[in-house]
Amino acid sequence: MRCSPRVVRPLGESMHVPGPRIKNGPLMDSSAVPRPSDPAPHTPGAVRRRTLMTTAAWSVPAVTMSVATPAFAASATRVLSLSSQNDQLPAAGGAQVSATLVDANGSPIVGQAVSFSGSSTATFTPATATTNAGGVATTTVDLNDTWATPGSATTITASTVGLTQSKAFTVLGANVLAFGRGYSSTPTQAELVFPSPVAQISGGSTDSAVFAAALLENGTVWTKGSNSQGQLGDGTTTDRATWAQVPGLSGVTQIVVGDQSVAALRSDGTVMRWGSDPYDTTSSPKQQAGLSGVIRIARSNTAGFAVLGDGSVKVWGSNQNHVAGTGEPSSSWPGTTPRQVGGLTSGVADVVGGLYSGYARMTDGTVRAWGWNAFGQLGDGTTTERETDVLVNSLTGSATQVVTQAVNLIVLRSDGSVLSCGWNDADGEMGNGTTSPSANPSLVAVSSLTSGVSAITALNSSGFALLSDGSVRGWGWNAYGQLGDGTTTSQLTPKAISLPAGRTVARLAESSQSSYTMFLVTTTS
Numbered sequence: 001m002r003c004s005p006r007v008v009r010p011l012g013e014s015m016h017v018p019g020p021r022i023k024n025g026p027l028m029d030s031s032a033v034p035r036p037s038d039p040a041p042h043t044p045g046a047v048r049r050r051t052l053m054t055t056a057a058w059s060v061p062a063v064t065m066s067v068a069t070p071a072f073a074a075s076a077t078r079v080l081s082l083s084s085q086n087d088q089l090p091a092a093g094g095a096q097v098s099a100t101l102v103d104a105n106g107s108p109i110v111g112q113a114v115s116f117s118g119s120s121t122a123t124f125t126p127a128t129a130t131t132n133a134g135g136v137a138t139t140t141v142d143l144n145d146t147w148a149t150p151g152s153a154t155t156i157t158a159s160t161v162g163l164t165q166s167k168a169f170t171v172l173g174a175n176v177l178a179f180g181r182g183y184s185s186t187p188t189q190a191e192l193v194f195p196s197p198v199a200q201i202s203g204g205s206t207d208s209a210v211f212a213a214a215l216l217e218n219g220t221v222w223t224k225g226s227n228s229q230g231q232l233g234d235g236t237t238t239d240r241a242t243w244a245q246v247p248g249l250s251g252v253t254q255i256v257v258g259d260q261s262v263a264a265l266r267s268d269g270t271v272m273r274w275g276s277d278p279y280d281t282t283s284s285p286k287q288q289a290g291l292s293g294v295i296r297i298a299r300s301n302t303a304g305f306a307v308l309g310d311g312s313v314k315v316w317g318s319n320q321n322h323v324a325g326t327g328e329p330s331s332s333w334p335g336t337t338p339r340q341v342g343g344l345t346s347g348v349a350d351v352v353g354g355l356y357s358g359y360a361r362m363t364d365g366t367v368r369a370w371g372w373n374a375f376g377q378l379g380d381g382t383t384t385e386r387e388t389d390v391l392v393n394s395l396t397g398s399a400t401q402v403v404t405q406a407v408n409l410i411v412l413r414s415d416g417s418v419l420s421c422g423w424n425d426a427d428g429e430m431g432n433g434t435t436s437p438s439a440n441p442s443l444v445a446v447s448s449l450t451s452g453v454s455a456i457t458a459l460n461s462s463g464f465a466l467l468s469d470g471s472v473r474g475w476g477w478n479a480y481g482q483l484g485d486g487t488t489t490s491q492l493t494p495k496a497i498s499l500p501a502g503r504t505v506a507r508l509a510e511s512s513q514s515s516y517t518m519f520l521v522t523t524t525s
Helices: none
Strands: 072-074 078-084 088-090 095-103 113-117 123-125 128-130 136-142 153-160 163-172 176-180 198-205 210-216 221-225 240-245 252-257 261-266 271-277 280-287 294-299 303-308 313-317 335-340 348-353 357-362 367-371 386-391 399-404 408-413 418-424 438-445 453-458 462-467 472-476 491-496 503-508 517-524
Touching (some): 078 153, 088 095, 095 153, 198 517, 210 252, 252 294, 271 303, 303 348, 348 399, 408 462, 462 503
Antiparallel strands (some): 072 078, 113 153, 123 136, 153 163, 198 210, 210 221, 261 271, 313 335, 399 408, 408 418, 453 462, 462 472, 472 491
């Protein structure tokens, strides 16, 4: 029986980050479940996974909307108006809509029948209601349009004798499928709470503290879950089981989620961050000093990375196991002032972070790596820790995307094939059908993914591929159903994920080395 998940804690670790279940030795014994305060063993066999928990019940958040239609209709003697909570309605599920009828002096008209109507799928209970002492007639409307586009409008009409009023309400929805911890092992629609389509979504966790963050197409960021380190960005450290907008933050184009932190890239090239950045915890978005002209951001477990417009890479945070790649002694400079990563002064297209490793995809299709390498996760043919960036020399062909599990590197090549390297055990992290606990310092092919892959991503010890035909496949650890195949059985090779009829995957969740819940951003087929 497999207990808590596991994430690797590397040699020499002194960080305060609480550690999940530890596998002891190369056979990865899953029976050992230390408390968050237990120290992690400093051996090549010690791999731990962090947990993302989500809550099944959600409430509709409050977001104000301005409508283009008139708020009321009037005759010479009466005025009729429509309203709902914040002028919003969920795409499915009941919500109250009220019609208020008053006379020319604003006094309520009592005992008047009001009929309600809407879209062809909408139902009203009751369809006709009678105004009460306050002149209000109330109905419960269910739009019955589960996959309605978040932020679209639906029109409700109220009619009484000689008077009709129509009003447009904002639809709250979700273009996201979720599965894994907090959900089921089969992809299901996320909570119908978003006033704009989700563009990007990811999760992070510690042993018992889990949270998620979503970037909407309107440039706002929404969060939910554990908040002990202020990772929800709402100015508190109070947990919240419902999605809500991060106050005062807009114009965001990319988010990355760390262990208990979030960073957001804004359209002006600046970076905001909140939560537990090493040595600087904040519960509200705070601008990262010393950065401008940023085009991409990334997180490792203890460091943040930024690609600048000139193709150079800067880093802030901790240098645990040389994750900063600056060439300085490990853990020698905890700080919030960005520094140059090794020789990466130009030519960088993207950067990603592993648990205590960093990777840069270059504009020429090569990949460079640095940091912790006990399991061969740098792909340079060794298990030697690197203080500065080295070439991933086991890569043949040109890389178009790079993602990481906790201690695995996964590369998508321009020919649509996928390679991986790093740790492998009975859960099949490598995706090549082998089960022997071992370090793999060179990239090898992921089974069956030899062509036709358009995008990849990864959770702690699970990998995913989006194929050009719209199908999604997953492999690796699956104790929480995070592979979405309807089981909790780990898969040694990629297996197809069951998608609801009529949905096409537009984007995979962002890579996260500490998550056990998977998200898919979808569109209508």
